[in-house]
Amino acid sequence: MASATRSSDAAPLKEGKHITQNGDVFELPTYTMKMIHDAIPAHCFQPSILRSMAYVVRDYFYVAALCYAASYIEYIPNAYARGAAWAAYSVLQGFVFTGIWILAHECGHGAFSKNKRLNNIMGLIMHSFLLVPFHSWRISHSAHHKATGNIDKDTAFVPHVRESWVKSYRGQEAEVESVELSHLAEDAPIVTLWVCIKHQLFGWPGYLFANLTGQKYDKGVPQISHFYFGQDSALFKKEQLPLIMLSDAGVAAMIALLVVGGQMVGSWNMVLYYMIPYLWVNHWIVAITFLQHTDGSLPHYDNNTWNFARGATATIDRDLGFIDTHLFHDIIGTHVCHHLVSTIPFYHAGEASDAIRKVMGTHYRADRATPFMWAFWKNQRACKFVEESVEGSGVYFYRNLHGVGEPPRDLTGGKAGEVAELIKEKKETTATGGVAAASQAKRRLSHSAQMTAKALPILVAE
Template sequence: MIIDLEVPTGKAGIVPEAPEKWEPPDYTMKQIYDAIPSHCFQPNTLLSLGYVLRDFAFVLVLGLAATQIPSLPFPYLRQVAWFTYAFVQGLVFTGLWELAHECGHGALSKSKTFNYNTGLIIHSFLLVPFHSWRFTHAQHHKSTNNLDRDIAFVPRMKEDFDNERATHSKAWEMVEDTPIVALTTLFFHQLIAWPIYMAINNFAIERMAAAPWWKRSHFYLGGDGPNFKPENTKDVLVSDIGIVLAATGLWAAVNWFGAWNVMLFYGFPYLWTNHWILTITFLQHTDVSIPYYPTKTWSFLRGAASTVDRDFGFIGRHLFHGAIETHVLHHHSSRIPFYYAAEASDAVKGVMGKHYQSDMKTPYLWAFWKNYTQCKFVVETEKSSNIYFFSKNE
């Protein structure tokens, strides 16, 4: 089936940026698994533990180095040093977050005990309810780019976008797309969107939006909400206890060292981590080159192919553990540990051929800004095709 993507330009200057022809993938998951070297499916627990300990050692070394910042002689130098510390520590925190993500998929060890305990410790340290996140993240993997069921950066349909925009005031319409307004909105989004998503799931798709916010929360123990089943209650409770213990530790640190010191050493790096997690997830699943499907035309393989690999240089490969560069592979087989992901990704590219999507040339943060400002809604590119692509507002 070949989809012709010639869409007429409307009054608002909406033009598609998708490929001129789109052929849904026709390879099979068996071909994918057959192509990946067998050792890539065999995690090394000691090696995985070594990476976890390495990243915690980075956290400790950076924290100890930061204790010397107050002794720097010039105020501006101290400010630069604190900013640098927060930025670099935020990168290390994000790498730890990605290791916990691997644990959530059972990828760091054959031992469920190792994966779950390690993931719980790391994510609790970063104020993420590990098991609760694990359950909702599994839903994302089971429904990637499904417009009806996915829960990660699900794009709006054109009609929904138009209906929402119709409620805006004329004054807001005049300024909402200006760079300064977009940048300000983006700043606050990156600052608070992740913890709000954890607390109330404010990005809920329609089936979840029908439930009150407390039942959508990643901390909800009832078992009758849209995210968790009654048999998940024990794991959700364990996650909540992990967060309570971490919050108690932070409160004790505030009382012992002072709120501002805790903010300098932990709070600002934590905010950087929130930014990177949102940025990474957004760019993995938002691009004019990838299709989105309603349930009637979606399949697991189509969803897995509708992801994007990008390049973030040394930071992406070594601090973020390749999560950005090998995400297409990750959606085809999420149990492959990150230290085998590059090798497995090369094998998968050979099977996917032209269906493999990547952008290794656009600078990472520029790609983020471009997609954030341009990817507003998706349109059906051929009538009755039930395949959607982002349109660009010129």
């Protein structure tokens, strides 16, 4: 699965080897984009308008069929059964809505057809239906594909480096050296759950409105919003602004239709039929994108080390069974291929993926064994920030400060073990009220370790 050899199975490592969070030895890819292109059968590059449109018709038929079926839910006499039926409807319709989002994604890449005008029209219609500003997203998403895995230039799911992670979660005044122990940085599961819920519900709108998880700019909202068409926009060039206005108009038209629909059938019905499935779309878009670009095996690069072939393959394929292959148009299982050649239509991506594996060898990454949402939870807990595995190399891997996977560099001057022991004993004695035992624990440790511990106010209450 990983593009590496397990360090435990290999000869003793020489200093300077890149180590992934999973403990694997990583070597930089050496294949070229020409090698990738030459390996893919020629017909895989050819989209079919008829076939692409057939998927659009099919997905909107699913939408209509589910709405029709849901119209009978109100006749279910039992309130609990009605609630269960609406829940089932929202989940299924959320799957279908997400599939429509993905078809618009195909349009944005030119994989829907060879006709650019048709791509733009269909993309605008389908994304506006889901309150997405099509051209705004298309432009910023293109920038993401041109710089995937580049921590200096990527525009989506840009990971924190160690310092920015500390300041983001521990305050702007926090010093990196003062949060080096597992007890400091380990999030309680309930905290992780709360963060996940917020991200899944509001992460996608947050990205559109405030560029969350994107590159940091000197400007703020509204200049970093995908809806902003002022000439001081941080995201778009002057010549692109008319397209941003057109995208906003598409979203505004859909909002108007929803308002009119709410007046006709009732606001609560509009919430049930559209808004709750829409929240499922937010969930799936964030979860899918997060897991495509976040894993302990994946590298990131600085601008000096990055090239397109390296960055495009800093992604991973996963498995969601029938939901992905039928409803999500295989966006989860063929994402590595998609980043290498984004103009390949999804219905040829499986065959193209098989072809590129022969070129990529062990650098092709896939995790089809870990259940999708379990992988989401694990990576939310483990992949906190990236750090150079070899200082000065420009190659970064995920790390965390609570003992999961390969440890980060020790910035405590070699005192991490002593401080950890002190904190452990202080916690134990605090719980039992053993003041004398606490004093003995302090005496057993070096003065410098105690001073380091005192520099950790989040952890140690003196």
